[in-house]
Amino acid sequence: MYIIVGLGNPGAKYQATRHNIGWDAITRISDDYNIPLDFKGHKAICGKGYIGGERVLIAQPLTYMNLSGESVRELMDYYKVSPQEIIVIYDDISLDVGQLRIRKKGSAGGHNGIKSIINHLGCDDFLRIKIGVGDKPKDWDLADYVLSRFLDEEQEVIRGALKDTSDACKIIIAEGIEDAMNQYNRKR
Numbered sequence: 001m002y003i004i005v006g007l008g009n010p011g012a013k014y015q016a017t018r019h020n021i022g023w024d025a026i027t028r029i030s031d032d033y034n035i036p037l038d039f040k041g042h043k044a045i046c047g048k049g050y051i052g053g054e055r056v057l058i059a060q061p062l063t064y065m066n067l068s069g070e071s072v073r074e075l076m077d078y079y080k081v082s083p084q085e086i087i088v089i090y091d092d093i094s095l096d097v098g099q100l101r102i103r104k105k106g107s108a109g110g111h112n113g114i115k116s117i118i119n120h121l122g123c124d125d126f127l128r129i130k131i132g133v134g135d136k137p138k139d140w141d142l143a144d145y146v147l148s149r150f151l152d153e154e155q156e157v158i159r160g161a162l163k164d165t166s167d168a169c170k171i172i173i174a175e176g177i178e179d180a181m182n183q184y185n186r187k188r
Contacts, residue, residue: 001055002173003075004029005044007090007113010062018133019146021158022089022113023060025131028162029169030058042074052174068113069120076121083126087172088117089165091146095132098157100164100184103128104177127177129168131161 008014008023016024030037035049035058044059057079061071076086084104090113095101105125108114118124134154136145150158164184171180 001057001079001081002051002085002087003072003079003081004056004058004087004089004169005068005072005075006058006060007065007068007088008060009064010060014147016149017147018093018150019065019091021091021131021133021162024158025089025129025162025165026058026060029166032163032166033170042078043071044075046075052170054173056173065113065116067116069116069118072117073120083121083123086126087129087169088114088126089129089131090114091133092130093133093135093142093146095130095134097132097134097150097154098161099132100161100168101130101132102168102172102177102181102184103130127172129165131165 006022006026008020014020029035030047033049033051035047037045037047039046043063044061046057046059048057050056059071059075061068063071072086090111092101104127107124108118136142168180168184171183
């Protein structure tokens with residue numbers, strides 16, 4: 001079983017912001033694989049289904065970004081999965097808008113949601129799909145930037161990135177992370 005977690009913040013004011021791209025990816029996965037997000041548990045909105053013949057649970061934590069690890073830890077413990085069976089999807093300002101970067105493990109890279117997960121799991125050995133949201137403009141505050149919405153001209157690229165993320169999850173589950181990395185870890 002895999003648990004796929006998309007990081008974001010609950011509430012209407014955060015919907016469709018750069019920081020909530022992980023939540024948006026879970027919504028896309030829900031639609032693509034007919035997995036309804038139909039129950040709350042473990043501090044998250046969740047859905048159960050199958051991707052690539054494997055049982056999965058998809059989740060949007062309700063803890064706010066900086067406390068994401070609380071939900072991920074509860075999910076991991078309840079469903080008895082290892083950190084290597086968790087896929088975390090989140091925003092990355094160091095990547096161009098829409099660019100994906102898939103990793104087996106790694107540091108938080110300054111991302112507070114990932115810091116929380118590493119802290120609660122006691123390791124950094126979980127799968128990640130980073131979705132590029134672009135670097136902040138020169139005179140912007142970082143928090144204001146990640147809580148801003150994508151520009152009209154970025155919308156098509158983001159839709160493509162969400163489709164790629166959904167497809168990458170299937171490849172990770174059915175064929176392995178190496179295949180997904182080979183396919184998606186390249187500049188657009």
